[in-house]
Amino acid sequence: MLTPQIIDTVVRAALTEDAPWGDITSQLLIPAEARATANLVAREPGVFSGGGVFAATMTAADATTETALHIADGEAFEKGAVLASVTGPARSVLQAERVALNLVQRMSGIATLTAQYVALAAGTKARIVDTRKTTPGLRAFERHAVASGGGHNHRYSLSDAVMAKDNHLAVLTAHGGLSVTDALRAVRAQLSHTTHLEVEVDRIDQIEPVLAAGVDTIMLDNFSLDELREGVALIAGRAIVEASGNVNLNTVAAIAATGVDVISVGALTHSVRSLDLGLDVDVTAAR
Incomplete structure (x- = not known):
């Protein structure tokens, strides 16, 4: 999903947005020949994602810039860990930094x-999946990050599967x-036989009228824990069971324990806090 072409398109647009007429600070303060x-560097512990994106951003600013990744996407790290190193023209490194x-x-x-x-769903069969509640233009980046964290991806777009939700059924x-x-x-x-059909119920x-149509997945939306258990028993393997709504770090373990197959979590992408990482110039190497 996160192809080099998608990365390049987003990165170049972001660099243009950030320096539409060049980085005048670096151009005025930094000698052109400086490297x-x-x-x-990690300012806090976490799980890494976006190494290829980081490197591509640096290369997009200047093709001679070289990036060495010291950790792979999906690996955990501690505070203070050096995750990657970049070497190149100083002006370009500083321009691409943000x-x-x-x-x-x-x-x-x-x-x-x-x-x-x-981790909270471990020991159950429930998969943690994302939703389409992603930042416009960054879906491939955010979906890749979910996979880096051990989660799974829901349908990528409206073109990938039929998913009839409450508003569709109301109309x-x-x-x-x-x-x-x-x-x-x-x-x-x-x-076609390859296209998935999912229906949301509340x-x-x-459930039974939807099952009678031969759907592939039934989404149980905002069901209580008792209702989820009842729904799982009623469906009895005749369709994939997805739980959605009221999912957070305090509730996900209990939801997973009801026997659902999938738990969709919009908060993975729409309410996330960016991790605190920094780019520190190696003064020793610069001398």
Whole structure:
């Protein structure tokens, strides 16, 4: 998902946004021939993600810049760890610094938070997955970060799968002229065998009519723990069971223990705190 082409497009747009007419501070203060070595240093512990993005940002600023990654995406690190080192023209390193940090800090924050959710669901069959509540333009970056933290990705876009949610069903009921079961069967008949069909329900009594249509996944939205257990028992393996709503670090372990297959967590990307990482110039190397 996070291809070199996607990385390059986002990184170059971000660099242009940050220095549309050049970095006048570095141009005025830093000699053109000066070179710099800088280290990406962790100010707090976490899980790393975005090494390739960090390196690509530095290279986009100047093709002669070299980055050495000292840790792989998905690896945990402690405070003070040197995660990467970069060497190149000083002006370019300084110009790329903020963009590179912004991206790798956010991605590592997502990976770190995801790892916490995954750890709390350990010992159950529940997968922790993300949602489409991502930053516009950065979905591939944020989805990659979720995977770095041990989570899984939901559908990438509206084009990937049919996912009928409450608003779809409300419009269908008002204007479709068909029962939910018949309408979903009609959808199923038009889909290729490779296209997934998921339906959201918010009441127990909606489950059987949806199951009768032959759906692949049923999302139990904002169900209580008792209702989740009842839903899992009722579905009885006839579809994948996804839990959604009211999922946080305090509730995820109990939700996972109900027997659901998937837990979708919007907070992985929409409420995450960027990790505190810094880029420190190696003064010794610069002498």
